[in-house]
Amino acid sequence: MTVQRLEKAAGSAAAEVAARLRRLEGGGLRTFADDPPLVWDRAEGCWITDADGKRYLDLYGGFAVAAIGYGHPKVVAAIRDQAGRLLHCPSAHPSRVRAEFLEALASIAPVGLDRFLPAMSGAMANEIAIALARTRREGAIVTFTGSYFGRSAGTVGFAGKARYREALGLPAAGPFVPFPYPLRMGERATDFSMEALERLPDRIAAVILEPIQGNGGVVIPPTDFLPRLRAFCDRAGALMIVDEIQSGCGRTGRMWAIEHAGVTPDLMTVGKGIGGGVAVAAVMGRAQVMAWPPDSYTSTFLTNNLNLAAAVAAIGVLRDDGLAERAAALGPAALQRLRSALAAVPGIAEVRGSGLWFAIELAEPDGRPAAARAAVIVRKLREQGVIIGRSGYDDNVIKLSPPLVIEQDVLERGLDRVAAAIAGEMKEHA
Numbered sequence: 001m002t003v004q005r006l007e008k009a010a011g012s013a014a015a016e017v018a019a020r021l022r023r024l025e026g027g028g029l030r031t032f033a034d035d036p037p038l039v040w041d042r043a044e045g046c047w048i049t050d051a052d053g054k055r056y057l058d059l060y061g062g063f064a065v066a067a068i069g070y071g072h073p074k075v076v077a078a079i080r081d082q083a084g085r086l087l088h089c090p091s092a093h094p095s096r097v098r099a100e101f102l103e104a105l106a107s108i109a110p111v112g113l114d115r116f117l118p119a120m121s122g123a124m125a126n127e128i129a130i131a132l133a134r135t136r137r138e139g140a141i142v143t144f145t146g147s148y149f150g151r152s153a154g155t156v157g158f159a160g161k162a163r164y165r166e167a168l169g170l171p172a173a174g175p176f177v178p179f180p181y182p183l184r185m186g187e188r189a190t191d192f193s194m195e196a197l198e199r200l201p202d203r204i205a206a207v208i209l210e211p212i213q214g215n216g217g218v219v220i221p222p223t224d225f226l227p228r229l230r231a232f233c234d235r236a237g238a239l240m241i242v243d244e245i246q247s248g249c250g251r252t253g254r255m256w257a258i259e260h261a262g263v264t265p266d267l268m269t270v271g272k273g274i275g276g277g278v279a280v281a282a283v284m285g286r287a288q289v290m291a292w293p294p295d296s297y298t299s300t301f302l303t304n305n306l307n308l309a310a311a312v313a314a315i316g317v318l319r320d321d322g323l324a325e326r327a328a329a330l331g332p333a334a335l336q337r338l339r340s341a342l343a344a345v346p347g348i349a350e351v352r353g354s355g356l357w358f359a360i361e362l363a364e365p366d367g368r369p370a371a372a373r374a375a376v377i378v379r380k381l382r383e384q385g386v387i388i389g390r391s392g393y394d395d396n397v398i399k400l401s402p403p404l405v406i407e408q409d410v411l412e413r414g415l416d417r418v419a420a421a422i423a424g425e426m427k428e429h430a
C-alpha cells in the first residue's frame, strides 16, 4: 500500500491533512521528514494539540520561538486590537506601531546598540547585517564551522552544514574557522579558533557568529572566546556580527547570551521569540554602523503592523515578566537533574546547557556520533506525547528549548521522561 493510501486508511484528521498536503505541496520543505508528520491544530503555553486532539508537551518550543509560550493572551489581544485598526503599512510610511516596536527593541537591547531595523525572518535580519558590513568595507565575511544563519540564498553560504547550501545550489560564502567546541577540541579550544582566525590571509570585513551555536547543538564556547574575538575584530577593523536569533530572548538566563561575556558586538540580529509567534526579526546596531542611505533596502511586508504590534506585546512580556531571570533561576537545577539521571548511562558524550537550553550529545560505543539513535529517541518521545529536537554537527545531539514560562514541575517531569527515553535507547544497544 502507498503511504497516501495508508494515511487514508488510518482515517484520522491528521492523516487527512497530510494526504491533502502530499497532493499539492512542492518538494523541499521539512513536512514529511518525520513520517507521519505531526499535524498541529492548536497550541497554548507549553502544549500543542494535534489534529486528532492528542496533547504534547513541547520541550522544543517550536524551534525556540515560543519563549513566552504559545498564544500568550497579551499577544493575542494586541493582534486583535491592531487587526481592527491597521494591517498593512508599507515601509515607506511610518506608523505609531513602528515607533513602538523600535522603542520596545531599545528597552531590551544591550547597552551600546541603539539603532534598529525591522526584518521578517532571522535569515532576512542576517542578510541585512551582512549587507551593512559589505557596504562599509571590502573584504571577507568570516564565520565558523557549525554555524547557522538561515537558509535563504543570502545566508545559506555561511551555514556550517554543506548539505544546506548544496540544496540551493550555492557555494560556501566565506572562510570557515573552527568554532571553539570544548567537547571536541579540549581545553585549548579558544586558542585553536583564534589561531586559525589570525592565520587567514584575507582582509576581513566582518566576522559573523552565534555566541552559542543552536543548530550546531547548543555548542557553548569557553568564556574567553567572545572577549578575544572582540579584540581581534577591533585590531582587524572588522565588524563583529552576533546572531542572537536562537540564543537570545532570555533563553540562556540573560536577555542576550553576549551579556554573559560582557561583550558588545557592532551588529546583532534577533528573531524567533521577539514576535511571540509571528514573523518578526530585527537588526540591532551601533549608530555609526547603521548609517545606510535611504531606500537601500525594503520588502513589501517589512513593517506589517499586525506583526509589529504582536512583537511589542511579546517583548513586553519577555521584559516585564522577567523571563530571562526565570531561565536563570530554573536552568542550573534542571541541567543538574538531567546530568544525574544520565550519569550512569552509556554513550552520553556530554550533557550541557545554559539557562533553559539543554543538549545531550550521544555517541556510539566506538565513539562515532549516534545520529540514528537520537532520531529514535525523538520519535519515541513523540509517541509518548513529548516533543524534543535533534541537532548538532552530526545530528547526534538531543536539544531542548522549552518555553521560558514552563512551570517547574512540568519541566521536571518532562526532563525525567526525556532522560528515561535516552537511557532506554542507549542501554538497549550498549
Ligand code: PLP
Binding pocket: 063, 121, 122, 123, 124, 126, 148, 149, 150, 151, 210, 214, 215, 243, 244, 245, 246, 247, 271, 272
Ligand atoms: N540564526 C539562527 C541562530 C537560527 O537558529 C535561525 C533559525 O533557526 C536563523 C538564524 C534563521 O531564522 P529564520 O528561520 O527565521 O530565517
